[in-house]
Amino acid sequence: MQANRNTPLAASIQEKLDHQGFLTSAELNPLLGLAIEHAMQQKDLKGILIDGFPRCEEQLNSWAQWPFQDKLPLEGDGKPDVVLLLNVTRDNAQARYMARGRDQNDSLDKFAKRFTEYLTEGPPVERYYREAGLLIDVDNNGTVEENIAGLKRKLSESSLWSHAVMDQEMRSFFLL
DSSP states (O other), rough: OGTTTTHHHHHHHHHHHHHOSSSOOHHHHHHHHHHHHHHHHHHHOEEEEEOOOOOSEEEETTTSSSSSTTOOOSOOOOOSEEEEEEEOOHHHHHHHHHHOOOOTTOOOHHHHHHHHHHHHHHHHHHHHHHHHTEEEEEESSSOOHHHHHHHHHHHHHOOOHHHHHSSSSOEEEEEE
């Protein structure tokens, strides 16, 4: 969204994030499509990481079929090869949210609303990817250095990750 922040779509998305929470696929998919198109134009592309998507069933369902087939044809089903779930406690999430200083409207009330929405809307997405055998759980409650080391350790131990990164085809990864 940063690259497109001066567009009407970005303004409407920011308004919704400030007041209502999760975006619908109609709002989010055009920006994802632009980002994926840009990424696919890069040399030596090994994969695409999509951070924080999908966060709810509506977003998940919008990708039941690759939503960009007309503009970005993709062989296969367009599903991710790996989904990383970075687990964090409410206290740690709140502290990080308040410390990030990304938005002048960040507040404890806004955090509480969004975290509650995450707890309500996220489990079906997590369950879907867990049942599909694509989910890697990672504890993300330490310092930045501890979290990076833990992520590297978890990925090095994962046969799912090894299979995904060893293949030379373009891969996609979701980060929930």
